Amino acid sequence: MKAKIFFITAIIFLGACNNKPKDPKAELADLKKQQVDISAKITALENKGVKKDSIKVNDISVMPIESVNFTTYVELQGKIDAQDNVVAYPQAPGTITGLYVKPGQHVSRGQVLAQLDNSVLKQNIAQAESQAGLASVVFQRQKNLWDQKIGTEIQFLQAQTNMQSAQKQVAALRQQADLYRITSPISGTVDQMDLKLGQAASPGMTGIRIVNTSILKVKADVPESYAGKVSQGQNVKIVVPDGNDSLTTKLTFAARAIDPASRSFPIEIKLPPRKSLRPNMTVTLKIASYSKNNTIVVPLKAIQNSENGNYVYVNQNGTARHKDVKIGTTYNSQTEVLSGLNIGDQLITNGASDIADGDKVRVILK
Numbered sequence: 001m002k003a004k005i006f007f008i009t010a011i012i013f014l015g016a017c018n019n020k021p022k023d024p025k026a027e028l029a030d031l032k033k034q035q036v037d038i039s040a041k042i043t044a045l046e047n048k049g050v051k052k053d054s055i056k057v058n059d060i061s062v063m064p065i066e067s068v069n070f071t072t073y074v075e076l077q078g079k080i081d082a083q084d085n086v087v088a089y090p091q092a093p094g095t096i097t098g099l100y101v102k103p104g105q106h107v108s109r110g111q112v113l114a115q116l117d118n119s120v121l122k123q124n125i126a127q128a129e130s131q132a133g134l135a136s137v138v139f140q141r142q143k144n145l146w147d148q149k150i151g152t153e154i155q156f157l158q159a160q161t162n163m164q165s166a167q168k169q170v171a172a173l174r175q176q177a178d179l180y181r182i183t184s185p186i187s188g189t190v191d192q193m194d195l196k197l198g199q200a201a202s203p204g205m206t207g208i209r210i211v212n213t214s215i216l217k218v219k220a221d222v223p224e225s226y227a228g229k230v231s232q233g234q235n236v237k238i239v240v241p242d243g244n245d246s247l248t249t250k251l252t253f254a255a256r257a258i259d260p261a262s263r264s265f266p267i268e269i270k271l272p273p274r275k276s277l278r279p280n281m282t283v284t285l286k287i288a289s290y291s292k293n294n295t296i297v298v299p300l301k302a303i304q305n306s307e308n309g310n311y312v313y314v315n316q317n318g319t320a321r322h323k324d325v326k327i328g329t330t331y332n333s334q335t336e337v338l339s340g341l342n343i344g345d346q347l348i349t350n351g352a353s354d355i356a357d358g359d360k361v362r363v364i365l366k
Contacts, residue, residue: 078220
C-alpha cells in the first residue's frame, strides 16, 4: 500500500515539472526558425511553376490608326423660300368686281389679277376724254390759221396749252383708275388667294400671293459665335428631311453686319430647280468650316487629360503604353491628332480609363 502511494506521488511531481513555462527567448527563436522554413517552402513551390494570381489583365478594345480625310461642319436650321415671293395688293380701297385668276394658275408680270369698283372714275375719264378731244380739234384749227398767218400767237399758244392740259388730265385719271386693279409684279404661280366678288379690299390688307417656284433659296440665321467660320463661297450640304432629299452647293450670301437684337447674321443659298423642294420647307444646313486630308482622327473618349496635357494609351504586344498627343479640332465626338501617334498604332479605346502605363491588356471588347 505504501509503495502504491509513493508511485502516484512521483507521477504528480513529474507532471508538475512538465507544465513549467518555456523561456520567451527560446520560444521566439523557435518561431523564427519555423518562419524561415515556411518561406523556404513557398519559394520552392514558386520555383516549381506554381502560378501567381496577383497579375491583373485588363480587357480592352483597340482601333488601328490610319490616315483619313477630316471635315467639320457648322450645323444650322434653315427654311426654303422663293427668290420671288410677293403679295400683290390694290393701291386704293374698293369693292372687288372681277377676279381673273385662281390658285395654282401661272401669271405673267403686269397681268391683271382682280378689278375693284372704279365706276365713278370711268365717268370722269369719259368726260375728260371728251374735253381733251374738243381741245385737240380747237388746237388743230388754230394751228391751221396760224400757219396761214391768221390770228395771233397768243390764240395759238392758248389752244395748245388747253389741249395739253386736257390730255394730261385724261392720263392722270387713267393712272388713278389703275390703282383699282390688282396686277402681278412678277411672273410666277398664284399661291394664295382668298378674295371673293363683292368683298371690300384695301391696300396692305387684301392681296394675292405670287410665287416663282423656279428660283428657290435657303435662308438661315447664323449665331455670332460662328462669324469666323461661315463666309460666302463655302460648301454647304443641305438636308431636306420632309422631302427625303439632300444636295451640296455653295453659300451664295453671308451678311457682314450682326443683328444687335438676335446677335446673328443672315445667310442665303440659291437652290437648283428641284421638284421635291417647296417654299417654307425646313432644312438642315451643314456648312464645311474646316477640312484636312490625310490626317489622324480618333474617338474623343480615347483621349485623357492630365496636368501635363493630353495623352492616350496604345497596345504594344499586350502591354498598355502611355503616349502624349497634341490634338486639333473636335467634331461629332471625333478629334484630330496633330502629333503623338503613328500610322499602324493600336489605339486603346474602350477600357482606357482603367489602365496605367505598363499594365497587361487583352483585346476582347467590341
